[in-house]
Amino acid sequence: MSPRRSATEARNTRSVILDRGVHVASVEGLEGLTIGRLATDLGMSKSGLLGHFGSKEVLQLAVVDTAAGVFVHEVSDRATGVEPGLPRLRALCEAWISYMERGVFPGGCFFTAAVAEFDDREGPVREAVARMIGLWRRDLTFQIRLAANAGQLPGGITTDTDADQLMFELYGVMLSLNHSLRLDRDRAAVDRARRAVARLLGA
Amino acid sequence: MSPRRSATEARNTRSVILDRGVHVASVEGLEGLTIGRLATDLGMSKSGLLGHFGSKEVLQLAVVDTAAGVFVHEVSDRATGVEPGLPRLRALCEAWISYMERGVFPGGCFFTAAVAEFDDREGPVREAVARMIGLWRRDLTFQIRLAANAGQLPGGITTDTDADQLMFELYGVMLSLNHSLRLDRDRAAVDRARRAVARLLGA
C-alpha cells in the first residue's frame, strides 16, 4: 500500500514537512499548526509525521529554525555583496520591505506573528523566536553603528543611544508595513515604508 | 449549593464574564479564549456561561467590543479636553504610549494581538477588529489633518498623502513599542517611543 522511503529520502520528507509547516504556521500560528492537519495535507499519518520530531514542541522549534533560514535567504543574503555601512543598511531595509511586499510567507511576516503569539508565554519556542529576532537586530545594529561611525547618517547619529533609537524606528516602519498589508491589504503602505526609511536614513 | 442570580444580576454576570474574557484573550488570544477555561476561572459551568452569548464567536465579538471600550476609556478619553489639532494629537499619542507602558491589558495591546491572530482569517471577528482599528485611525487622522491645515506640523505636512504617511509612522512607533515591551521587556522603549513621536510631531 504505502511505499517505504530510504534513509536519504527521509531527510527530504523532513524538509517537506517543515516547508509545509512554515507555510501553515505563518497563517494559522505556531499553535494552530496541528499534527493531524499537517499530516493530512501531506498525505501521511500523524504518527509517521510525528516520528520525525517526537513532539509538537520540537516540530515548532524546527519550523522556527526553517522560517529563520527563509528570512536569512530572502532578506539578509540579498545584501551580502553590498558595501558595509549605510549602503548595506539601505540594501537590508529594501530587502526587508521587499520581503513584506512579495509575501514570502503566506501569512505575512512569520516572526511578527510568532512574537504576537508567544510573547506572553514562556518556554523554548518563545526563546527560539526571541533569539532569531535578536540575531537579526544585532546584524542591523552593527550596520547602523558602522554607518554612524562613518558619519553617513542624518541628524547627527553618533552615539549607541541614537543607534538604538534608529533601530527602534526602523523596526516600527516594518511592523506598520506588515500591519497595513495584512489588515488593510493596502499595497500603498509599501511606498510609505520606503519613504519612512528614506527619511530615517537620509534621502 | 450555588445561589441563583436575579435578572438584574445577570447583566452583571455578563460583564464579569467579559472583563475576565478580555483579560484572558489579551494573553492567550481570542481563539485561546476557551469556554471551559473561562467558566472554570469564574466558577461557573460552561453551559451557564455560553447561555449569555450562544456561541464562541458571539462571545469573541463581545470581548472585542469590551476591549474597544477599555481602549477608548484609557486612551481617547484622556485627550477629550485638549484643544483640537496638534495639542490634541500630542495628548492622544502620549495617552497611547501610557496605555502601553501601564499595561492596561495584561497581554499587551489587545488589538495588536488580535490583528496578528485574525488578519489571515475571514469572518465577523476579523471585521470587528478591523472596524475598531479603523475608527481609532480615523480619529487620529482627523487630528493630524487639523494640525496640518493649521500649519502646526514640521516638515511641511499639508497634503492628505503626508497625513497618511504620518499616521503610518506613528502607528509604527506604537507597534515597535509594544514589540519591545512584550518580547524584550525593555522599559527603555517607552522613552524611545516618546522621542520618536516628538520628532514626528515636532519637539
Added chain:
DNA sequence: CAGTTTAGCGTCCGATCGTTCGGACGCTAA
C-alpha cells in the same frame, strides 16, 4: 546472502474542544 536499522502506518488513548439538552431554581407579575 543474512541481519540490522528505520520510515512510515494503523490503532488506540485520555484530555479537551464547542455545543446541545433537560431540568432545577429564583424572580416577577397576574
Added chain:
DNA sequence: TTAGCGTCCGAACGATCGGACGCTAAACTG
C-alpha cells in the same frame, strides 16, 4: 397562590487535540 420567564447547572455529544504503541517492509550494512 401560581404561572411563566430567565439564569444557571450537570451531563452528554461528536470532533479533534497531542501522543504512545507495535508492526511492516524497504533500505542499508556486513
